[in-house]
Amino acid sequence: DEVIAAAGTKYSMSPTLSAVKEATRQYGLEKVGVVATPCQTQGLRKAQAYPFARFVADKIKLIIGIYCMENFPMASLDTFATAKLGFDSLQDATKMDIGKGKFWLTKDGEDSGLAIKETHGYVQAGCNICMDYVCEWADVSTGSVGSPDGWSTVLTRTDDGESIFKAAVDAGLIETKPMDDVKPGLGLLEKLAKGKKDKNGKERERRAKMGLPLPVEY
Ligand code: SF4
Structure with a gap:
């Protein structure tokens, strides 16, 4: 249960x-x-x-x-809920979902969606090199x-x-x-x-050229 x-x-x-x-x-x-x-x-x-x-x-x-x-740090989720979707608090959300090009939060049974492209800058940094x-x-x-x-x-x-x-x-x-x-x-x-391997593979190459560490080899 x-x-x-x-x-x-x-x-x-x-x-x-x-x-x-x-x-x-x-x-x-x-x-x-x-x-x-x-x-x-x-x-x-x-x-x-x-x-x-x-x-x-x-x-x-x-x-x-x-x-x-x-994935997103808690502070990013808080920004989505309050600054972008007008919630008083992230705590008011009873459900989260990603689908149909949007990041969804549910409050009082009603879904509010944020376009995925608006969330890109808020992704935790490590996810951009995850294959x-x-x-x-x-x-x-x-x-x-x-x-x-x-x-x-x-x-x-x-x-x-x-x-x-x-x-x-x-x-x-x-x-x-x-x-x-x-x-x-x-x-x-x-x-x-x-698509994830292609996109993040390019970011891995970019970081390798800059001499930045990459935690997992592919
Ligand atoms: S690093 Fe990869 S598996 Fe881990 S949360 Fe980010 S995208 Fe998901």
């Missing part, structure tokens, strides 16, 4: 990885599932490959990755892009991801349809994933 109540997106930076440490060290959990952005997933996979976080990384048994084009839209290192990655409203596009990427997803489907917890049967379909996901 708590998982379902927490469903939905809040576009902000979340200290997810420190919660993994808390889950394993403080609560002593042996099998931890994490819902993570692509950058957080890269951190988790690095921690598993280079065991510098002892007794933490080996307890991660499932990573569900979410598609992520960009991963579809969480390529997760066990299962998912997001709404490619599927009709109310459905999610799910990619299983590892044997663990495939078996857990299949078990959920077999248990009747998840209803599925083949991607080939739905619109807009995988083509849109591929287009956005490639």
Whole structure:
């Protein structure tokens, strides 16, 4: 019930990885599932490959990755809500969404949209050199892009991801349809994933020429 109540997106930076440490060290959990952005997933996979976080990384048994084009610091979200959409406070928003070319905030059941191009200058700087839209290192990655409203596009990427997803489907917890049967379909996901690599690849080249550090090699 708590998982379902927490469903939905809040576009902000979340200290997810420190919660993994808390889950394993403080609560002593042996099998931890994490819902993570692509950058957080890269951190988790690095921690598993280079065991510098002892007794933490080996307890991660499932990573569900979410598609992520960009993210915003809390101060930017506050600006969208108050200066651009006329809310008294960001706290008044009950829902956030990105779709149909706009960043949406919902207040009192009413949606207010801000054109995406108006949000570009507010993206957190690291997102401009991030190459991963579809969480390529997760066990299962998912997001709404490619599927009709109310459905999610799910990619299983590892044997663990495939078996857990299949078990959920077999248990009747998840209803599925083949991607080939739905619109807009995988083509849109591929287009956005490639578009992010192309755009941010250029920014990486620009920064490399200036001698600025790039945290992950591609
Ligand atoms: S765009 Fe990349 S760096 Fe930014 S939050 Fe998403 S995954 Fe992380």
